[in-house]
Amino acid sequence: MELAYKNTNCGEITEGHIGKEIEIAGWASTIRDLGGIIFVEVRDRSGLFQIVADPNKNQSVYETFQNLKTECVVCVKGTVSKRPDDTINPRHATGTVEMYPSEIEILSAAVTLPFILDDESVSEDIRLKYRYLDIRSEKMMNNLKLRHNIVTAIRGHLNKNDFLEVETPILIKTTPEGARDYLVPSRVHDGKFFALPQSPQIFKQLLMVGGVEKYYQVAKCFRDEDLRADRQPEFTQIDIEMSFVKQDDVLNMAEGLLVEAFKASNVEIQAPFKRLTYREAMDRYGSDKPDTRFGLELFDVSDIMANSTFDAFKNVVTAGGTVRAIKIPGIANYSRKDMDDTRNLAISFGAKGLAWVTYMEDGEVKSPVFKFLSEEQIDDIARRADAQKGDIVFFVADSPKVVFDVLGRLRLHFGEKLGLINHDLHDLLWVVDFPLFEYSTEDDRYVSVHHPFTTPNPEDLDKLQNDKGNVRSIAYDVVYNGNELGGGSIRIHSPELQQKAFEALGLSEEEIQEKFEFMISAFKYGTPPHGGIALGLDRLVALLARTNSIRDVIAFPKNSQAKDLMTNAPGNASEDQLRELHLRLRNTPKP
RNA sequence: GGGGUUGUAGCUCAGCUUGGUUAGAGUGCAUGCCUGUCACGCAUGAGGUCGCGGGUUCGAGCCCCGUCAGCCCCGCCA
Numbered sequence: 309m310e311l312a313y314k315n316t317n318c319g320e321i322t323e324g325h326i327g328k329e330i331e332i333a334g335w336a337s338t339i340r341d342l343g344g345i346i347f348v349e350v351r352d353r354s355g356l357f358q359i360v361a362d363p364n365k366n367q368s369v370y371e372t373f374q375n376l377k378t379e380c381v382v383c384v385k386g387t388v389s390k391r392p393d394d395t396i397n398p399r400h401a402t403g404t405v406e407m408y409p410s411e412i413e414i415l416s417a418a419v420t421l422p423f424i425l426d427d428e429s430v431s432e433d434i435r436l437k438y439r440y441l442d443i444r445s446e447k448m449m450n451n452l453k454l455r456h457n458i459v460t461a462i463r464g465h466l467n468k469n470d471f472l473e474v475e476t477p478i479l480i481k482t483t484p485e486g487a488r489d490y491l492v493p494s495r496v497h498d499g500k501f502f503a504l505p506q507s508p509q510i511f512k513q514l515l516m517v518g519g520v521e522k523y524y525q526v527a528k529c530f531r532d533e534d535l536r537a538d539r540q541p542e543f544t545q546i547d548i549e550m551s552f553v554k555q556d557d558v559l560n561m562a563e564g565l566l567v568e569a570f571k572a573s574n575v576e577i578q579a580p581f582k583r584l585t586y587r588e589a590m591d592r593y594g595s596d597k598p599d600t601r602f603g604l605e606l607f608d609v610s611d612i613m614a615n616s617t618f619d620a621f622k623n624v625v626t627a628g629g630t631v632r633a634i635k636i637p638g639i640a641n642y643s644r645k646d647m648d649d650t651r652n653l654a655i656s657f658g659a660k661g662l663a664w665v666t667y668m669e670d671g672e673v674k675s676p677v678f679k680f681l682s683e684e685q686i687d688d689i690a691r692r693a694d695a696q697k698g699d700i701v702f703f704v705a706d707s708p709k710v711v712f713d714v715l716g717r718l719r720l721h722f723g724e725k726l727g728l729i730n731h732d733l734h735d736l737l738w739v740v741d742f743p744l745f746e747y748s749t750e751d752d753r754y755v756s757v758h759h760p761f762t763t764p765n766p767e768d769l770d771k772l773q774n775d776k777g778n779v780r781s782i783a784y785d786v787v788y789n790g791n792e793l794g795g796g797s798i799r800i801h802s803p804e805l806q807q808k809a810f811e812a813l814g815l816s817e818e819e820i821q822e823k824f825e826f827m828i829s830a831f832k833y834g835t836p837p838h839g840g841i842a843l844g845l846d847r848l849v850a851l852l853a854r855t856n857s858i859r860d861v862i863a864f865p866k867n868s869q870a871k872d873l874m875t876n877a878p879g880n881a882s883e884d885q886l887r888e889l890h891l892r893l894r895n896t897p898k899p
Numbered sequence: 900g901g902g903g904u905u906g907u908a909g910c911u912c913a914g915c916u917u918g919g920u921u922a923g924a925g926u927g928c929a930u931g932c933c934u935g936u937c938a939c940g941c942a943u944g945a946g947g948u949c950g951c952g953g954g955u956u957c958g959a960g961c962c963c964c965g966u967c968a969g970c971c972c973c974g975c976c977a
Contacts, residue, residue: 338937400937421909421910432969487976533975533976867969
């Protein structure tokens with residue numbers, strides 16, 4: 309028997325194939341042996357197709373069917389037939405057709421699988437250990453297809469718009485700011501190390517100096533930080549840079565790109581997206597990636613509290629802090645325990661405490677802080693909150709950072725809990741005018757919010773030396789349903805300004821020379837104004853696949869401890885390898 | 900680095916609150932019966948280091964201590 313393996317995909321067989329002889333190949337996904345007749349579903353990437361063996365029609369094929377084991381690989385030749393009317397299965401795409409094979413060959417046997425494919429309850433560590441089996445599942449296969457479709461759409465859009473895809477190096481020089489680098493020891497250079505890129509940032513800017521004008525890359529990036537459901541040590545960015553552009557040019561381009569990417573997932577979105585300034589996002593939503601699918605906006609009561617006799621709040625305002633509030637409707641019947649839980653939640657978010665006003669259904673208004681407030685102040689709060697019977701208003705007083713963080717998270721908590729979020733919405737927006745610096749209490753200095761190549765807002769240049777906290781940048785993030793999809797900025801293209809930016813970050817002249825000399829000197833040879841954006845592909849695909857773990861859209865991800873459970877990486881290095889790399893281990897590693 | 904949570908059959912879990920006979924269920928697997936199933940059905944069977952180590956106890960899957968591993972979160976992630 310000479311079979312060609314395959315000329316038709318299982319999932320694509322239709323009534324149009326009836327009477328035609330075809331060959332299919334795939335995995336025997338389910339075998340139903342009824343005694344005198346055997347049904348087998350053959351699965352390939354495209355879907356399932358039922359084949360039938362009847363000893364009266366073909367004895368030798370029937371005998372082969374009797375020996376089939378689940379997940380063995382077969383190739384089958386035969387003529388497609390219509391199923392009898394009463395056996396049509398409307399739940400399957402190929403449920404109206406089937407085949408009595410004239411020939412069947414087992415191409416590969418299969419031992420019993422360690423778990424059942426498509427069983428959603430199987431624990432993830434088992435799935436990751438046998439990832440090659442997990443990929444056979446409909447869910448994983450669909451996610452990989454979706455990812456492919458999205459990347460294809462993005463590439464198509466960028467190619468059509470005259471972008472050049474350029475690869476940048478993976479072995480690069482370590483940079484001082486940002487996440488922890490993965491280091492690669494150099495064999496050739498004793499004691500020296502490469503770093504893996506956290507992003508192609510510097511290279512894409514130098515491509516602009518090189519005259520590429522419009523660049524993109526589906527770029528692997530690496531960060532040696534602790535993992536989360538949406539964070540992997542290696543991940544993929546759609547990395548984009550453009551010359552001769554201003555902020556609006558980048559935003560318009562990215563909007564067009566995202567429209568195409570969403571379309572690949574059968575989601576229609578409208579451009580242009582809303583725009584919020586960073587200030588406005590924080591003031592109204594307590595977040596730089598606000599979920600604006602629901603209300604519950606924050607409001608400021610600092611002025612009222614500053615004039616109260618409540619020292620805890622008053623002193624915060626005097627010391628430069630702020631008091632903000634959020635109104636949660638319909639929870640005035642909260643029990644003592646509910647209130648305790650809410651306060652503990654606020655404390656877990658970083659608050660020192662939580663104050664509130666309860667507007668009871670019967671019209672009574674209660675609050676532990678009323679004794680510190682005048683009648684007029686109490687009225688002011690009710691008016692500002694637009695409080696109705698049944699509402700509770702919560703207050704947090706602290707530094708702006710803490711207040712926004714706590715109330716922003718409480719807002720999300722109640723939005724979810726009270727079912728205020730419409731999960732059918734696709735809410736895309738830009739947050740613009742990010743601050744250039746933020747103060748790091750840990751490092752006791754100002755650090756870049758974005759990265760040190762971000763252009764300061766020209767209006768704020770005079771604050772670069774003495775008022776760093778109030779310098780705005782030309783930087784922007786794109787947010788989808790409260791998730792950061794990506795961000796970018798207009799970059800510095802003047803060597804003098806770049807030098808000043810490094811200095812403002814507290815880098816010493818030696819550090820600037822050692823780490824960035826090539827960049828500053830590159831800028832001296834004629835540098836176009838440029839800017840760009842990077843979009844997190846894994847997160848985008850995960851959101852469009854409606855899964856909350858990016859591991860579900862990565863073929864071979866690491867687990868939460870940054871291990872590959874399938875290959876057991878990272879592994880040990882041999883003595884010889886270590887010697888060649890000029891390394892000596894402090895402790896003998898566990899085998 | 901910190902907090903929470905889970906660990907019992909190949910897989911998913913019950914049993915733990917209140918320590919006590921031979922540790923169960925579903926599913927998968929094997930065998931047999933079954934000619935239109937599609938979560939096929941019926942029957943029989945195999946399958947266990949109760950994560951690991953120590954302790955308390957006459958007796959520990961269950962209580963205590965330690966440890967390892969998985970997942971989630973905080974820190975961290977320009």
